[in-house]
Amino acid sequence: MSGDERGAGGFELLVREQGSVTSVDDVLRRSDGCSVETVVDVLAHRRRRYVLYHLREHGTAVAESLADHIAERERDGSTVTPDPARRQHLRTELLHTHLPKLDDAGAITFERTGEFVEYDASETLELFVELAARAEA
Template identity: 35%
Template sequence: MSSLDTQKLNTIFELLENPRRRYVLYSLRRNAASMELDSLAERVAELEASDASARADDDHVRTVRVALHHVHLAKLADAGVVSHEPGRETVELAETEGFDRFLDQAVRVDCPM
């Protein structure tokens, strides 16, 4: 993501509107920008459990992993925010211009870490 325009701003807001995607980004940022998919799913499930709306049991972790694999990581990768290819087990936070300041604000507002 280079300089911001209306379309890029809309993409940023769309990405950050989903708590699960925000938790992915928070986790990657906190863990040196790279995590194995299983560890990432566990961390996201823990963060969701801290919201008291879900439990971080094995079933929930599996549910999160499937959703990350089939929905959220693809959306984040398409936007250039993370690097993840189907079949790879590593997810990496990408260098993005303009996105970081929005992620910083989101972390300040709702990050339970």
Template identity: 35%
Template sequence: MTSLNRIFDLLSKERRRYALYYLERQDGPVSIDELAERVIEWETDPAVVSIPEERFERVEIELLHNHLPKASEAEYVEYHPERREVEVTGTPPEFNAVISVAEVIERPPRDS
């Protein structure tokens, strides 16, 4: 059984939650670039037309050096920095239940 403390710790940061919401719905590895783009979309007001390159770089760096290494402490998050890919596989039922409820409550602005 997966500890609720571990799940809540994984979901404690908004940016990491957005990344996990997206990753949990994918069938296979996701590039860091794709993940950064999705997180930025969810964090940005839909009225914003253009995202500065510096913002993309900041989000990407934070994912690479903070959120993905932290998430990969969970055995069901596979982070491959050398390939710049990450995926979620074999999630335990406790994680699935909590992340589903969290996403419904939070409802990121865009759904994909």
């Protein structure tokens, strides 16, 4: 949408980057290989979002600690600690579904042998991860 198409009642989403302000449209035009389909697919599942939020803050993790993090987030104020079987199920789901999907999308680097995960999101994906994190805070 161009500036003329926004017109009255429209709005422009701006992003603060390295001391300057850039429109989201300009960020999306960058060729960092991240399509809208990728952004939507990556952020569609809450457990993938939880992984990305954790990695944005910590940079790296192992699958076991990510499973623990997700279990704690999903507890949602409950005083009941998730049982070991549930944590194992989360770990397995991460290893076989969510981490490979995030790796294929270029959001993380996933070393399968050591179950080591590192945050590696493109600039475009990072923008949407940040927006999602703020919306869910």
